[in-house]
Amino acid sequence: DVKVTQSSRYLVKRTGEKVFLECVQDMDHENMFWYRQDPGLGLRLIYFSYDVKMKEKGDIPEGYSVSREKKERFSLILESASTNQTSMYLCASSFVARFSGNTIYFGEGSWLTVV
Amino acid sequence: KQEVTQIPAALSVPEGENLVLNCSFTDSAIYNLQWFRQDPGKGLTSLLLIQSSQREQTSGRLNASLDKSSGRSTLYIAASQPGDSATYLCAVRNAGGTSYGKLTFGQGTILTVHP
Numbered sequence: 001d002v003k004v005t006q007s008s009r010y011l012v013k014r015t016g017e018k019v020f021l022e023c024v025q026d027m028d029h030e031n032m033f034w035y036r037q038d039p040g041l042g043l044r045l046i047y048f049s050y051d052v053k054m055k056e057k058g059d060i061p062e063g064y065s066v067s068r069e070k071k072e073r074f075s076l077i078l079e080s081a082s083t084n085q086t087s088m089y090l091c092a093s094s095f096v097a098r099f100s101g102n103t104i105y106f107g108e109g110s111w112l113t114v115v
Numbered sequence: 116k117q118e119v120t121q122i123p124a125a126l127s128v129p130e131g132e133n134l135v136l137n138c139s140f141t142d143s144a145i146y147n148l149q150w151f152r153q154d155p156g157k158g159l160t161s162l163l164l165i166q167s168s169q170r171e172q173t174s175g176r177l178n179a180s181l182d183k184s185s186g187r188s189t190l191y192i193a194a195s196q197p198g199d200s201a202t203y204l205c206a207v208r209n210a211g212g213t214s215y216g217k218l219t220f221g222q223g224t225i226l227t228v229h230p
Contacts, residue, residue, distance in 0.1 A: 004158075031216060033217075033218070042220055042221070042222045042223065043204070043206075043220040045217055045218070048216070048217055050216060058217065090158055090159065092159075092218075096216070097146050097208055097209075097210070097215070097216035098146065101147070101164065101166050102146075102147075102208075103149065103161050103164050104149060104161070104206075104208070104218060105161065106151075106158040106159040106160075106161075107158050108157060108158040109156075109157065109158045111156075
């Protein structure tokens with residue numbers, strides 16, 4: 001079974017703290033994604049990585065950065081957490097898009113509260 | 116820019132009914148369309164993936180169809196059960212433009228099946 005593991009399920013951080021959200025996949029997928037999900041706004045793409053050390057901004061990258069030093073790991077970084085970053089964060093991975101049969105797999109999500 | 120719309124936003128049905136969830140998208144340049152299920156507070160579970168060259172996919176009581184030219188997909192659930200209660204999301208994997216390789220999600224349909 002494909003496994004996408006998000007290391008922290010629930011976090012509470014203070015405003016201004018630096019926050020790391022880690023995601024690991026075990027299927028040798030090239031593509032990895034970070035989304036946030038908020039009531040009424042649905043899932044919004046923060047960053048997309050199509051391969052190691054490669055990244056592309058999504059729809060809402062402001063206030064976030066990412067790191068992909070190894071193929072299996074994709075980290076989301078909040079440089080200085082703010083209360084409007086309180087949300088559920090979802091990581092996903094897949095093989096490259098051009099093979100149209102490729103399923104995208106999601107982790108269980110990380111609930112971040114910034115106080 | 117790709118936009119995905121799901122109708123209805125919420126649906127409540129008695130156990131045993133057959134039901135249809137609808138998804139429409141604005142840009143037909145897609146690799147595939149995927150239907151997901153999300154239980155409260157959890158990540159997304161993939162239900163069905165339809166490649167752009169396919170018309171439908173079936174898994175157990177679920178059947179999903181795709182009409183790429185008209186930008187529509189339906190998810191048919193036969194003989195609904197209380198355990199089917201969840202939020203159902205559709206997402207397209209984009210094949211063109213600045214959204215290449217990325218998923219665009221609909222807002223979801225909240226399904227409640229009551230005994």
